[in-house]
Amino acid sequence: MFRIGVDLGGTKIELLAMDAAGREIFRKRVPTPQGDYEGTVDSVVSLVGEVEGALKEKATVGIGIPGAMSRVTGLVKNANSTCLIGHDLKGDLEKSLAREVRIANDANCFALSEAVDGAAKGAEVVFGVILGTGVGGGIVVRGEVLTGPNAIAGEWGHNPLPLPRDEDLPLPACYCGRRGCIETYLSGPALQRHPDMNRYEERLARSLAGVINILDPDVIVLGGGVSNNDRLYENVPRLWRPYVFSDHAATRLAKHVHGDSSGVRGAAWLWGR
Ligand SMILES: [Zn+2]
Numbered sequence: 182m183f184r185i186g187v188d189l190g191g192t193k194i195e196l197l198a199m200d201a202a203g204r205e206i207f208r209k210r211v212p213t214p215q216g217d218y219e220g221t222v223d224s225v226v227s228l229v230g231e232v233e234g235a236l237k238e239k240a241t242v243g244i245g246i247p248g249a250m251s252r253v254t255g256l257v258k259n260a261n262s263t264c265l266i267g268h269d270l271k272g273d274l275e276k277s278l279a280r281e282v283r284i285a286n287d288a289n290c291f292a293l294s295e296a297v298d299g300a301a302k303g304a305e306v307v308f309g310v311i312l313g314t315g316v317g318g319g320i321v322v323r324g325e326v327l328t329g330p331n332a333i334a335g336e337w338g339h340n341p342l343p344l345p346r347d348e349d350l351p352l353p354a355c356y357c358g359r360r361g362c363i364e365t366y367l368s369g370p371a372l373q374r375h376p377d378m379n380r381y382e383e384r385l386a387r388s389l390a391g392v393i394n395i396l397d398p399d400v401i402v403l404g405g406g407v408s409n410n411d412r413l414y415e416n417v418p419r420l421w422r423p424y425v426f427s428d429h430a431a432t433r434l435a436k437h438v439h440g441d442s443s444g445v446r447g448a449a450w451l452w453g454r
Pocket residue numbers: 338339355356357358359362364
């Protein structure tokens with residue numbers, strides 16, 4: 182059976198159909214109807230119809246969104262594509278597609294994609310990190326996305342930067358209403374404002390050490406624009422050493438394998454291999 186993954190982004194909707202081995206069969210991308218929730222749902226439904234018409238087979242459908250499904254209300258929350266917020270996206274898609282649909286946060290889809298057949302293939306516990314416009318994260322344990330009762334597992338970007346130093350002050354204001362969030366130091370735009378890689382790597386190391394001390398992942402995979410700086414993979418594990426509460430730090434820091442395709446691939450893998 183084919184697996185369809187949809188990456189429902191703020192500017193584009195991308196669909197990928199894969200076979201069970203992860204081979205790409207069909208891919209298409211269309212612009213996201215701006216500010217139009219019904220139009221967005223219709224676009225996803227017609228893309229699925231198009232690929233199933235071409236393949237002459239019904240497929241499973243997984244969707245990655247820049248937000249989360251609230252476990253309390255069942256509605257979309259925390260989405261930067263604001264037209265999705267407050268809607269029963271899962272219910273509406275299931276009605277139109279006449280099947281169960283699985284939806285996950287796009288950082289969770291990234292982590293899942295890299296855990297299934299990417300940079301963290303075969304690892305038991307994977308922390309996937311997006312260092313892009315924002316700073317997101319997702320956790321995959323034994324091939325399953327960890328969601329949590331608040332649907333925020335892995336969302337480390339709005340934790341405070343650990344052990345702030347003089348050069349980290351004053352704590353920058355974050356759009357979330359707090360100050361000194363990791364995202365205000367480690368996002369792509371933050372790096373552009375202060376293009377000092379040494380300082381960036383030191384802050385990233387401190388921040389990831391906090392994750393290692395709690396989750397102890399086998400592999401941390403980096404994605405997003407900043408992750409293409411290859412020096413990170415050598416320098417950051419050396420720099421996190423003093424902050425990791427262990428006599429040795431075996432955690433591997435890896436660069437993504439699937440890059441921009443991880444959104445659609447992870448969404449497709451929400452239905453397993
Ligand atoms: Zn914040």
